[in-house]
Amino acid sequence: MKKIFSLSMLIALIIISPSINAQSAKKKKTGDKKINNETIVLIKTNMGNLKVKLYNETPKHRDNFIKLVKEGYYNKTLFHRVINGFMIQGGDPDSKTATKGQMLGNGGPDYTIPAEFVSAKFHKKGALAAARTGDDVNPKKESSGSQFYIAQGKVYSDAELNMFEQRMGKKFTPAQRAAYKTVGGTPHLDGSYTVFGELIEGFDVLDKIAAVPGDQMNRPTEDVIIISAEIVK
Numbered sequence: 001m002k003k004i005f006s007l008s009m010l011i012a013l014i015i016i017s018p019s020i021n022a023q024s025a026k027k028k029k030t031g032d033k034k035i036n037n038e039t040i041v042l043i044k045t046n047m048g049n050l051k052v053k054l055y056n057e058t059p060k061h062r063d064n065f066i067k068l069v070k071e072g073y074y075n076k077t078l079f080h081r082v083i084n085g086f087m088i089q090g091g092d093p094d095s096k097t098a099t100k101g102q103m104l105g106n107g108g109p110d111y112t113i114p115a116e117f118v119s120a121k122f123h124k125k126g127a128l129a130a131a132r133t134g135d136d137v138n139p140k141k142e143s144s145g146s147q148f149y150i151a152q153g154k155v156y157s158d159a160e161l162n163m164f165e166q167r168m169g170k171k172f173t174p175a176q177r178a179a180y181k182t183v184g185g186t187p188h189l190d191g192s193y194t195v196f197g198e199l200i201e202g203f204d205v206l207d208k209i210a211a212v213p214g215d216q217m218n219r220p221t222e223d224v225i226i227i228s229a230e231i232v233k
Helices: 059-071 093-097 158-168 174-182 203-210
Strands: 040-045 048-054 077-083 087-090 127-130 148-151 195-201 225-231
Touching: 040 059, 048 059, 048 203, 059 195, 059 225, 077 093, 077 203, 087 203, 158 174, 195 203
Parallel strands: none
Antiparallel strands: 040 048, 040 225, 048 195, 077 087, 077 225, 087 148, 127 148, 127 195
16 A cells, blocks of 8 residues: 555555656657746536646646546545545545445556655645655656655644654754744655645645545555546646
8 A cells, every 4th residue: 555654653654556667658749838938727626616726746646646637536436544644645546436345545657656745745734745656666656657645734833843843854944944833734744755736725625535444554444536536737
Protein backbone atom coordinates (compact mmCIF):
# COMPACT_ATOMS: atom_id res chain seq x y z
CA MET A 1 0.00 0.00 0.00
CA LYS A 2 1.13 3.51 -0.64
CA LYS A 3 1.43 5.40 2.66
CA ILE A 4 2.40 8.66 4.37
CA PHE A 5 4.48 8.78 7.53
CA SER A 6 3.30 10.46 10.70
CA LEU A 7 6.23 11.31 12.99
CA SER A 8 5.19 9.26 15.97
CA MET A 9 4.01 6.16 14.10
CA LEU A 10 5.91 6.45 10.81
CA ILE A 11 2.61 5.98 8.95
CA ALA A 12 3.82 6.63 5.39
CA LEU A 13 1.31 7.39 2.68
CA ILE A 14 2.30 4.28 0.79
CA ILE A 15 1.18 3.30 -2.60
CA ILE A 16 2.60 0.32 -4.41
CA SER A 17 3.39 1.30 -7.93
CA PRO A 18 5.96 -0.21 -10.32
CA SER A 19 9.15 1.81 -10.36
CA ILE A 20 9.03 2.73 -14.01
CA ASN A 21 10.11 6.33 -14.33
CA ALA A 22 7.55 8.64 -15.88
CA GLN A 23 10.26 9.67 -18.31
CA SER A 24 9.20 6.67 -20.41
CA ALA A 25 5.65 7.95 -20.65
CA LYS A 26 6.12 11.64 -20.27
CA LYS A 27 6.47 13.08 -23.72
CA LYS A 28 2.76 13.50 -24.19
CA LYS A 29 1.77 17.10 -23.99
CA THR A 30 -1.61 18.01 -22.60
CA GLY A 31 -1.96 21.39 -24.28
CA ASP A 32 -3.07 22.83 -20.96
CA LYS A 33 0.16 24.51 -19.91
CA LYS A 34 -0.56 28.00 -18.68
CA ILE A 35 2.10 30.64 -18.45
CA ASN A 36 0.59 33.02 -15.91
CA ASN A 37 -2.48 31.05 -14.97
CA GLU A 38 -3.10 27.95 -12.93
CA THR A 39 -5.32 25.05 -13.90
CA ILE A 40 -8.37 24.56 -11.66
CA VAL A 41 -9.91 21.12 -11.15
CA LEU A 42 -13.31 20.46 -9.59
CA ILE A 43 -13.57 17.15 -7.74
CA LYS A 44 -17.21 16.25 -7.11
CA THR A 45 -17.83 13.74 -4.32
CA ASN A 46 -20.89 12.27 -2.68
CA MET A 47 -20.04 14.40 0.37
CA GLY A 48 -19.57 17.70 -1.44
CA ASN A 49 -17.19 19.40 -3.85
CA LEU A 50 -13.45 20.05 -3.63
CA LYS A 51 -11.83 22.60 -5.93
CA VAL A 52 -8.06 22.53 -6.34
CA LYS A 53 -5.53 24.55 -8.29
CA LEU A 54 -2.45 22.93 -9.80
CA TYR A 55 0.95 24.56 -9.46
CA ASN A 56 2.89 25.51 -12.58
CA GLU A 57 6.08 25.05 -10.55
CA THR A 58 5.53 21.28 -10.61
CA PRO A 59 4.86 20.73 -14.33
CA LYS A 60 5.31 16.94 -14.45
CA HIS A 61 2.75 16.36 -11.74
CA ARG A 62 0.46 19.08 -13.09
CA ASP A 63 0.43 17.68 -16.61
CA ASN A 64 -0.04 14.10 -15.44
CA PHE A 65 -2.99 15.08 -13.25
CA ILE A 66 -4.57 17.04 -16.11
CA LYS A 67 -4.14 14.06 -18.44
CA LEU A 68 -5.82 11.67 -16.00
CA VAL A 69 -8.66 14.08 -15.28
CA LYS A 70 -9.31 14.48 -19.02
CA GLU A 71 -9.40 10.70 -19.40
CA GLY A 72 -11.98 10.38 -16.63
CA TYR A 73 -9.48 8.27 -14.68
CA TYR A 74 -10.68 9.44 -11.27
CA ASN A 75 -14.41 9.20 -11.97
CA LYS A 76 -16.13 6.69 -9.67
CA THR A 77 -12.99 6.06 -7.61
CA LEU A 78 -12.96 6.33 -3.82
CA PHE A 79 -11.12 8.28 -1.19
CA HIS A 80 -9.90 4.92 0.04
CA ARG A 81 -7.67 5.99 2.94
CA VAL A 82 -8.77 8.62 5.44
CA ILE A 83 -7.14 9.63 8.72
CA ASN A 84 -8.79 12.43 10.67
CA GLY A 85 -6.26 15.11 11.60
CA PHE A 86 -3.88 13.89 8.89
CA MET A 87 -5.11 13.52 5.28
CA ILE A 88 -7.54 11.97 2.79
CA GLN A 89 -6.12 9.78 -0.01
CA GLY A 90 -7.58 8.74 -3.37
CA GLY A 91 -6.64 7.86 -6.93
CA ASP A 92 -6.55 4.06 -6.82
CA PRO A 93 -8.37 2.79 -9.94
CA ASP A 94 -9.00 -0.54 -8.22
CA SER A 95 -11.41 1.26 -5.91
CA LYS A 96 -13.95 1.64 -8.74
CA THR A 97 -15.05 -1.96 -8.31
CA ALA A 98 -13.97 -2.59 -4.72
CA THR A 99 -16.14 -4.67 -2.44
CA LYS A 100 -16.78 -3.75 1.19
CA GLY A 101 -13.68 -4.25 3.30
CA GLN A 102 -11.38 -4.87 0.31
CA MET A 103 -7.87 -3.60 0.91
CA LEU A 104 -6.97 -0.77 -1.46
CA GLY A 105 -3.92 1.34 -2.22
CA ASN A 106 -1.98 -0.79 -4.68
CA GLY A 107 -3.51 0.37 -7.95
CA GLY A 108 -2.30 2.87 -10.52
CA PRO A 109 -0.64 3.25 -13.92
CA ASP A 110 2.63 1.51 -14.76
CA TYR A 111 4.84 4.54 -14.23
CA THR A 112 6.05 6.87 -11.52
CA ILE A 113 6.73 10.60 -11.63
CA PRO A 114 10.09 12.13 -10.65
CA ALA A 115 9.93 14.14 -7.43
CA GLU A 116 9.40 17.88 -7.86
CA PHE A 117 10.15 19.41 -4.47
CA VAL A 118 9.60 23.17 -4.35
CA SER A 119 10.38 24.78 -0.99
CA ALA A 120 7.63 27.37 -1.37
CA LYS A 121 5.02 24.63 -1.86
CA PHE A 122 4.50 22.81 1.40
CA HIS A 123 2.02 20.75 3.40
CA LYS A 124 -0.29 23.43 4.78
CA LYS A 125 -3.91 22.37 5.25
CA GLY A 126 -5.41 21.72 1.82
CA ALA A 127 -2.10 20.84 0.13
CA LEU A 128 -2.59 18.49 -2.83
CA ALA A 129 0.31 16.03 -2.96
CA ALA A 130 1.33 12.76 -4.58
CA ALA A 131 1.44 9.51 -2.64
CA ARG A 132 4.35 7.13 -3.18
CA THR A 133 6.06 3.98 -1.99
CA GLY A 134 8.44 4.13 0.96
CA ASP A 135 12.09 5.18 0.91
CA ASP A 136 13.35 1.61 1.28
CA VAL A 137 12.13 0.73 -2.21
CA ASN A 138 11.97 4.27 -3.57
CA PRO A 139 15.06 6.25 -2.52
CA LYS A 140 14.41 8.91 -5.18
CA LYS A 141 10.98 9.59 -3.65
CA GLU A 142 9.24 9.25 -7.00
CA SER A 143 5.48 9.73 -6.97
CA SER A 144 2.67 7.34 -7.80
CA GLY A 145 1.29 7.80 -11.28
CA SER A 146 -2.23 8.47 -9.98
CA GLN A 147 -2.66 8.31 -6.21
CA PHE A 148 -2.83 11.61 -4.37
CA TYR A 149 -3.81 13.01 -1.00
CA ILE A 150 -5.12 16.26 0.41
CA ALA A 151 -3.50 17.26 3.69
CA GLN A 152 -5.68 18.14 6.65
CA GLY A 153 -3.35 18.00 9.64
CA LYS A 154 -3.60 20.25 12.67
CA VAL A 155 -2.39 23.60 14.00
CA TYR A 156 1.02 23.54 15.70
CA SER A 157 2.72 25.72 18.30
CA ASP A 158 6.21 27.19 17.95
CA ALA A 159 7.49 24.62 20.43
CA GLU A 160 6.08 21.76 18.37
CA LEU A 161 7.53 23.17 15.16
CA ASN A 162 10.91 23.56 16.86
CA MET A 163 10.75 19.88 17.77
CA PHE A 164 9.97 18.96 14.16
CA GLU A 165 12.96 21.01 12.99
CA GLN A 166 15.26 19.10 15.34
CA ARG A 167 13.95 15.73 14.22
CA MET A 168 13.95 16.61 10.52
CA GLY A 169 17.29 18.42 10.58
CA LYS A 170 16.02 21.49 8.73
CA LYS A 171 14.40 24.84 9.37
CA PHE A 172 10.91 25.90 8.38
CA THR A 173 10.66 29.13 6.42
CA PRO A 174 8.71 32.05 7.94
CA ALA A 175 5.87 31.28 5.51
CA GLN A 176 5.75 27.63 6.55
CA ARG A 177 5.84 28.49 10.24
CA ALA A 178 3.07 31.08 9.87
CA ALA A 179 0.83 28.64 7.98
CA TYR A 180 1.36 25.75 10.38
CA LYS A 181 0.56 28.01 13.35
CA THR A 182 -2.68 29.33 11.81
CA VAL A 183 -4.36 27.06 9.21
CA GLY A 184 -2.31 24.00 10.19
CA GLY A 185 -1.09 21.11 8.07
CA THR A 186 1.32 18.17 8.12
CA PRO A 187 4.81 19.71 8.39
CA HIS A 188 6.67 16.43 8.88
CA LEU A 189 5.88 15.49 5.24
CA ASP A 190 7.71 18.48 3.75
CA GLY A 191 10.56 17.47 1.46
CA SER A 192 9.39 13.85 1.34
CA TYR A 193 6.29 14.03 -0.86
CA THR A 194 5.71 16.30 -3.86
CA VAL A 195 3.10 19.01 -3.27
CA PHE A 196 1.68 19.95 -6.67
CA GLY A 197 -1.43 21.95 -5.86
CA GLU A 198 -3.77 23.14 -3.16
CA LEU A 199 -7.41 23.21 -2.17
CA ILE A 200 -9.07 26.57 -2.86
CA GLU A 201 -12.70 25.66 -2.09
CA GLY A 202 -14.26 22.92 0.02
CA PHE A 203 -12.31 22.97 3.28
CA ASP A 204 -15.52 22.03 5.07
CA VAL A 205 -15.84 19.03 2.76
CA LEU A 206 -12.22 18.04 3.48
CA ASP A 207 -13.00 18.04 7.21
CA LYS A 208 -16.25 16.16 6.64
CA ILE A 209 -14.53 13.41 4.64
CA ALA A 210 -11.65 13.18 7.11
CA ALA A 211 -14.16 12.60 9.93
CA VAL A 212 -15.71 9.50 8.31
CA PRO A 213 -14.96 6.45 10.49
CA GLY A 214 -12.60 3.89 8.98
CA ASP A 215 -11.60 0.27 9.39
CA GLN A 216 -8.21 -1.09 10.47
CA MET A 217 -6.71 -0.06 7.12
CA ASN A 218 -8.25 3.44 7.42
CA ARG A 219 -10.66 2.75 4.59
CA PRO A 220 -13.90 4.63 5.28
CA THR A 221 -16.69 2.31 6.37
CA GLU A 222 -19.02 4.53 4.33
CA ASP A 223 -17.71 4.89 0.76
CA VAL A 224 -16.54 8.39 -0.12
CA ILE A 225 -16.97 8.45 -3.89
CA ILE A 226 -15.31 10.76 -6.38
CA ILE A 227 -18.26 11.18 -8.71
CA SER A 228 -16.18 13.07 -11.27
CA ALA A 229 -13.13 15.29 -11.70
CA GLU A 230 -13.15 17.98 -14.36
CA ILE A 231 -11.05 20.92 -15.46
CA VAL A 232 -13.00 24.13 -14.94
CA LYS A 233 -10.27 26.63 -15.80
